[in-house]
Amino acid sequence: MNRSIHHIVLMLIATWLVIPTAQSEALSGAQLYDIACEACHSLGSAPDHRVGPPLGNLLDRKAAAIEGYRYSEALLASEWVWTLPTLLAWLSEPDTAIPDNAMNYVNALTAQESQRLAEWLLQQP
Numbered sequence: 417m418n419r420s421i422h423h424i425v426l427m428l429i430a431t432w433l434v435i436p437t438a439q440s441e442a443l444s445g446a447q448l449y450d451i452a453c454e455a456c457h458s459l460g461s462a463p464d465h466r467v468g469p470p471l472g473n474l475l476d477r478k479a480a481a482i483e484g485y486r487y488s489e490a491l492l493a494s495e496w497v498w499t500l501p502t503l504l505a506w507l508s509e510p511d512t513a514i515p516d517n518a519m520n521y522v523n524a525l526t527a528q529e530s531q532r533l534a535e536w537l538l539q540q541p
């Protein structure tokens with residue numbers, strides 16, 4: 417085997433070993449939030465209004481309850497309360513959960529990731 421082919425074979429083996437390991441490593445709720453929600457939603461003690469409303473203290477909060485944020489008519493009329501089941505239903509398909517809402521979001525998370533993210537988010541102040 418000449419040297420460069422040898423090199424390519426070693427690289428292929430290395431890639432084959434590395435990729436599945438990286439994919440199987442689970443992202444935490446916080447990491448998933450940063451990837452999937454943080455661009456549009458703030459958290460914490462000094463929340464700002466981004467494209468979406470702040471999401472701190474979400475557990476048992478009525479939907480569309482943040483003062484000064486312009487919600488869609490659909491979310492205002494929904495009478496939803498945010499708990500683990502409602503949050504998971506919302507995230508899995510917002511347009512089915514509350515038609516005509518204004519959250520432009522396509523779920524790219526697995527069921528386990530959504531669960532991990534939702535459990536983490538509902539504990540955030």
Ligand code: HEC
Nearest residue numbers: 452453456467468469479480481487488491517518519521
């Ligand atoms: C592209 C921007 C965008 C992304 C990304 C996004 N959202 Fe939203 N979200 C919105 C908007 C806009 C609304 C307001 C919807 C309305 O008024 O109908 C909203 C509303 C919500 C609400 C209702 C809040 C309330 O006060 O009732 C929850 C809960 C929520 N989003 C969770 C999430 C989570 C969790 C993620 C990440 C998995 C996420 N969103 C990703 C834009 C986004």
